[in-house]
Amino acid sequence: MLDSKVSLFLVFLSAVAAAKVAAEPRYRDFRFREAPQFYNSPGCPPPLSLSSAEINCSPFALVHVAMTLDVAYLRGSMAAINSVLQHSSCPQSIHFHFLASKSIPYLNSTIASSFPSLPFLIHPFDPSLVSGLISTSIRSALDRPLNYARTYLPHLLLPCITRVVYLDSDLILVDDIAILAATPIPPPSSLAAPEYCNANFTAYFTPTFWANPSLSTAFKGRRACYFNTGVMVMDLKKWREEDYTQKIEEWMELQKRMRIYELGSLPPFLLVFAGRIAAVDHRWNQHGLGGDNFRGLCRNLHPGPASLLHWSGKGKPWARIDAGRPCPIDALWSPYDLLRPAFSIEGDS
Ligand SMILES: *[C@@H]1O[C@H](CO)[C@@H](O)[C@H](O)[C@H]1NC(C)=O
Ligand SMILES: *[C@@H]1O[C@H](CO)[C@@H](O)[C@H](O)[C@H]1NC(C)=O
DSSP: OOOHHHHHHHHHHHHHHHHHHHHSOOGGGOOBOOOOOOOOOTTSOOOOOOOHHHHTTOTTOOEEEEEEOOTTTHHHHHHHHHHHHHTOSSGGGEEEEEEESSOHHHHHHHHHHHSTTOOEEEEEOOTHHHHTTOOOOSSGGGGOGGGGGGGGHHHHSOTTOOEEEEEOSSEEEOSOHHHHHTOOOOTTOOEEEOEETTSOGGGGBOHHHHHOHHHHGGGTTSOOOEEOTTEEEEEHHHHHHHTHHHHHHHHHHHHHHSOOBSSSSHHHHHHHHTTSSEEOOGGGOBOOTTBBTTTTBOOOOOSSOOSEEEOOBSOOHHHHHHTTOOOGGGGGTGGGOOBOOSSOTTSOO
16 A cells, blocks of 8 residues: 555646646547447437448438547547537437548547447548648638538538538537428528628628629629538538539639638638528527637627537637636536546546
C-alpha cells in the first residue's frame, strides 16, 4: 500500500500532466468513453446491420445524417452524434456519413469504439477538389477545405440515398431528428433550412457585387434571406438533377477573380439557394451560441422552443469549458460530452 503522502504527490503529478494536456491538446491524448447503447422503439424498422455489404442502400435506413469529421472538432462531433441518438425514437435506424480528409484510420476507430453498434461510413474527401477554389476570407477557420465538403455530398453519397440531413459539429439535438428529416421540400426547392429574413442580407456581399448589375441580378425575382448552412435537409435527387454543385463552384471561381463576398463557404450557397429554400421552424437551429470569443461575450437562447442548439460563432463550448471560462449556455452541451476526465480513476488515461 502506498504511503498517503506519496499517493497525494502522484495525484499532484497527474494533475500537472493533465493541465499540460489541456493546454495543448493533441489527438493522441484524447480518450473518449463509450456512449450508452440506444434502442429502437416499437414501430421502428429493424435495426440497421453493421455489415458493409448490407448497409449501403438499406431500405430500413430511416434517416441519413452527414457530418464532417476532423481531429480538431472531434469532441464536438462525438457529442452531436450522442445527442442525435439519445433523442431519436429509432436510433438504430439512423445511418451516419462522415466526410473526412485526414487521420481517417484514427477517426474511424475512435467513432467505432465510442459507438460500437453505430451504422456509419467514412467518405474520404479530397481537399484538392476545392483548394484551388478557396479564396482567403476574414476568418481563416472558414477556409478549411472540409468546410466546403457539404457542396459535394450529393456526389459523395451513393445515388440510392436521396435525402440527407447535414449537421455541423458544434451543435446538439434535443429532439427527434426524424422530424427534421421529414421536412417537406416542395419543388422547385432542393434544400430546407431555417431562414432569417431580418438579417441584413446586403452585408454578406461586397459593394463590388451590388454595384455590378450583371451580378446582383442573380437575386432578381426572389425574396433572398440569410440561412445558416450548418443545419440543412438536402434533396439529393433534385440537387443532382440540377447540378447545384457546379453552380456553387462557378460562383467560387468568380470570387477568385473579383471579391464578391467576404465569408468563406456560406455566400455561394446564398447565391444559389437564398429565396429558393423550403423553410424550417427556427427551433431547429438556435444558432450563434458560440458568441464572441474575442470579447468573451456569452449568448443566450433565442426566445421560443428549441430542438437544436448550435454553437456557431467563434467560441466552442469544449474550449471554454477546458479554459475554465464556460458560458452559462455551455451547461446544456456538457451532458453529451464523451471525453473522459483528463485524470480519471481508471488509471490508464
Ligand atoms: C473503418 O474501419 C472498418 C472496420 O475496421 C473498415 O472496414 C473500414 O474500411 C474503415 N473505413 C475507412 C474509411 O477506413
Ligand atoms: C446593411 O448592410 C449594409 C452593408 O454592410 C449597410 O450599408 C446598410 O446600412 C445595412 N442596413 C441596415 C438596415 O442595417
